[in-house]
Amino acid sequence: MITVTTPRLVREYPSRYRLEAARCQQCGAVVFPRRLVCPGCRGRSFETVTLRPEGTVATFTVIHVAAPPFRHEVPYVLAVVDLADGARCTCQVADVAPSEVKIGMPVRLEFRRIQEAGEPGVIAYGHKAVPAQ
Amino acid sequence: MTMRDVAIIGVGMNDWGELWEDSLRGIWAEAALAALADAGVDRVDAITVGCMSGGLFVGQEHLAALLADEIGMAGVPATRVESACASGGLALKAGFLEVASGQANVVLVTGVEKMTDVSGEDATAALATAADQETEVFFGATFPGLYAMMARAHMARYGTTPEQLAAVAVKNHRHGLANPHAQFRRAITVEEVLASTMVAEPLHILDCSPITDGAAAVVLADLETARRLAHGRPLVRIAGIGHATDRIALHSRPDMTTLPATTAATQKALAMAGKTITDVDVIELHDCFTIAEIMVLEAMGVCPPGQGGTLAPSGRTALGGDIPVNPSGGLKSKGHPVGATGVAQAVEIVTQLRGEAGERQVAGARVGLTQNMGGTGASTVVHVLEVVS
Numbered sequence: 058m059i060t061v062t063t064p065r066l067v068r069e070y071p072s073r074y075r076l077e078a079a080r081c082q083q084c085g086a087v088v089f090p091r092r093l094v095c096p097g098c099r100g101r102s103f104e105t106v107t108l109r110p111e112g113t114v115a116t117f118t119v120i121h122v123a124a125p126p127f128r129h130e131v132p133y134v135l136a137v138v139d140l141a142d143g144a145r146c147t148c149q150v151a152d153v154a155p156s157e158v159k160i161g162m163p164v165r166l167e168f169r170r171i172q173e174a175g176e177p178g179v180i181a182y183g184h185k186a187v188p189a190q
Numbered sequence: 191m192t193m194r195d196v197a198i199i200g201v202g203m204n205d206w207g208e209l210w211e212d213s214l215r216g217i218w219a220e221a222a223l224a225a226l227a228d229a230g231v232d233r234v235d236a237i238t239v240g241c242m243s244g245g246l247f248v249g250q251e252h253l254a255a256l257l258a259d260e261i262g263m264a265g266v267p268a269t270r271v272e273s274a275c276a277s278g279g280l281a282l283k284a285g286f287l288e289v290a291s292g293q294a295n296v297v298l299v300t301g302v303e304k305m306t307d308v309s310g311e312d313a314t315a316a317l318a319t320a321a322d323q324e325t326e327v328f329f330g331a332t333f334p335g336l337y338a339m340m341a342r343a344h345m346a347r348y349g350t351t352p353e354q355l356a357a358v359a360v361k362n363h364r365h366g367l368a369n370p371h372a373q374f375r376r377a378i379t380v381e382e383v384l385a386s387t388m389v390a391e392p393l394h395i396l397d398c399s400p401i402t403d404g405a406a407a408v409v410l411a412d413l414e415t416a417r418r419l420a421h422g423r424p425l426v427r428i429a430g431i432g433h434a435t436d437r438i439a440l441h442s443r444p445d446m447t448t449l450p451a452t453t454a455a456t457q458k459a460l461a462m463a464g465k466t467i468t469d470v471d472v473i474e475l476h477d478c479f480t481i482a483e484i485m486v487l488e489a490m491g492v493c494p495p496g497q498g499g500t501l502a503p504s505g506r507t508a509l510g511g512d513i514p515v516n517p518s519g520g521l522k523s524k525g526h527p528v529g530a531t532g533v534a535q536a537v538e539i540v541t542q543l544r545g546e547a548g549e550r551q552v553a554g555a556r557v558g559l560t561q562n563m564g565g566t567g568a569s570t571v572v573h574v575l576e577v578v579s
Contacts, residue, residue, distance in 0.1 A: 069324060123311075125312070
């Protein structure tokens with residue numbers, strides 16, 4: 058099926074492992090992961106920034122039917138998180154009962170195992186949100 | 191360049207469902223032949239095919255040539271277009287441009303998806319390729335999950351309720367009862383929706399369109415050719431087309447409760463047709479999830495932002511209401527073979543405008559609108575159809 062290959066994992070390390078983003082020098086938008094062109098103003102010059110692993114839940118769901126890499130994890134909470142530095146990301150919310158998750162809830166991003174990728178079973182890491190307190 | 195007027199002179203689709211005995215090429219041919227027979231033509235100048243993922247669902251690409259060959263039309267220029275669940279709408283746009291530009295006089299426009307050759311889990315994964323693989327799906331996002339997050343945001347901001355979502359499914363299932371091509375011809379209740387299996391909170395399985403095998407086709411012609419072939423039937427023309435995109439990842443959008451591409455595409459299509467939304471008598475829109483119908487109606491300007499949830503419970507969008515929405519049963523009841531959906535919407539609107547919709551006929555319909563959406567709204571194609579006087 059659709060596999061996350063090792064080359065793909067490696068090239069995505071900067072945003073996945075280090076929360077590396079780019080701040081547009083023209084409009085100030087934080088672009089995460091980084092791109093060649095700012096989607097807001099089409100600026101081309103950026104400074105590299107490391108996002109603080111802090112934010113709040115903007116919206117969320119509890120997934121009960123998942124694609125194969127996540128089939129053993131249901132039910133799990135998936136959220137859009139407003140990061141403190143201005144970008145947003147999609148990630149899971151862990152270490153909390155699904156019924157406790159609320160919009161506006163403060164969260165911290167932690168480095169976690171996300172999935173086993175493809176047939177080789179390479180473990181893919183990234184960030185999950187956990188309650189801030 | 192002067193654009194020629196384009197009419198839809200034939201429509202056809204197969205009976206949608208879990209068609210384990212039929213292949214992608216078989217259901218496609220069935221729909222294509224039905225449309226050609228309806229139009230009364232046996233040759234076309236070009237073919238367009240909308241299909242999201244022959245590769246992931248049946249391991250077959252190069253569909254345009256394969257399908258032309260399938261009905262003995264090898265030699266005819268055929269083009270496959272892809273824009274996730276908006277592939278069908280885009281195939282219609284591509285066919286329109288062929289005729290409008292003078293490149294072709296008669297075009298067979300088709301959409302197809304064969305989704306049940308793979309498991310439900312693999313279908314979920316295939317559909318999720320319409321979202322951003324690197325920043326959404328990698329972390330466990332599914333399509334119902336993304337729409338569920340839109341629903342949650344809409345509920346938090348506007349007070350939209352699970353009962354209002356369920357009312358959309360109840361209405362569309364009721365409409366689908368009268369559609370012989372629909373996958374699920376059975377009435378459901380709000381209570382049944384709310385008691386059904388949870389897929390991604392707050393969306394239950396009865397808030398979701400199903401996995402479907404199906405195909406749909408329409409035949410386009412320039413107005414002069416169309417008049418010659420009309421044989422006294424009402425002639426329907428494509429009066430307006432709008433097409434727009436948006437940021438693909440849901441988290442990239444400043445407001446997760448709106449669908450700006452739908453707003454832009456609708457305004458463009460209506461302007462081209464010289465109409466406003468209040469001129470529209472019947473709408474077929476992309477209710478892939480119940481929340482989608484609510485958000486699309488707001489985006490199209492049928493009601494103010496935040497009020498979409500009130501429309502289905504009030505009866506306004508039901509058959510007999512002031513603006514019937516999804517008389518075919520919509521994606522919810524008719525089924526959602528993703529690449530076919532946008533073409534099937536045009537099949538329904540043409541059937542309505544011809545006055546041939548039987549029990550689900552919108553009385554006196556003269557102007558209809560289709561809205562076909564890919565991903566979480568990152569692609570939208572809108573067509574305005576009207577009866578030629």
